[in-house]
Amino acid sequence: MGYTLYGPLRSRAFRVLWMLEELGVDYGHVPAGPQSEEVLRVSPIGKVPVLLDGDHVIPDSTAILTYLADKHGQFTAAAGTPERARQDALTFRILDDLESLLWTAAKHSFVLPEEERVPEVKPACRAEYARNLDRLMSEIEGPYLMGETISVPDFILCHCGGWAQNAGFPKGPESFKAYVARLRARPAFVKAAAR
Structure with a gap:
């Protein structure tokens, strides 16, 4: 087995599950919660998600997404390019x-x-x-944040949309609703959500 991901589906681990499905790679999933014995055995900080790649332990969903995208050369602009700087700026924003x-x-x-x-x-x-989401969506021109192809910040923003809905936060403009619906319709998202 290639990777092992720790973290329950209803957490930031979902972002990673989704990307793993998009990549079509072999992986195992341990749906253990934060501070559980299973998680503490692999990561002393006890937070989820945690990805094991052989002997390498990678915590934090954004770090994992970036690592996987870079390693597999998908869903990311190349490091050291203006496009990557723009992608990273969107991610951090x-x-x-x-x-x-x-x-x-x-x-x-x-x-x-x-x-x-x-x-x-x-x-x-x-x-x-609500203000920040409206501002962000007013700047987006393509079907995805970086244009025509899905990238690391899309995994995070789409997940935030579901989190916001469950938490009773504002639903955002129509453009955001359409954006989230487009991402949730992707076969890999559907497969990850069905786990």
């Missing part, structure tokens, strides 16, 4: 401007101990998410 707001709301909903939660922060997260 999605993480900073959208995912961080989803994660902050999640922490103050169920992740943090109850005495540390500040539920009043959630409406501000939703409002900022």
Whole structure:
């Protein structure tokens, strides 16, 4: 078996499962949760997802996506090119401007101990998410973020769209709904979601 991915389907591990399906590579999946014995055995930080590639342990969904895309020469612009800089800028922007707001709301909903939660922060997260998503989608011209082909930031943004929907965040403009529907219709997405 080529790769082993740790992390439940309803987590950032889904992004990696989806890319593995898109790549058509051999992999195993251990749907263990964060801080579980299975995960702690391979990664002392205990977070998911974690990818094993032989003796190499790679944590963090974005790092894993980038690693797989670079290794297989798919879903990415070549390193050291202006296109790659643009791709990386989109990736970091999605993480900073959208995912961080989803994660902050999640922490103050169920992740943090109850005495540390500040539920009043959630409406501000939703409002900022909506503004940032509208701004991002107004700049996108192609069917995908980088134009005509799917790339690393698409895996992240599409996943954020599902996360946002489940968390009761704004659905975004019609262009975003169409974008997410287009990505979710991909056979590899459907296969990953059916696991």
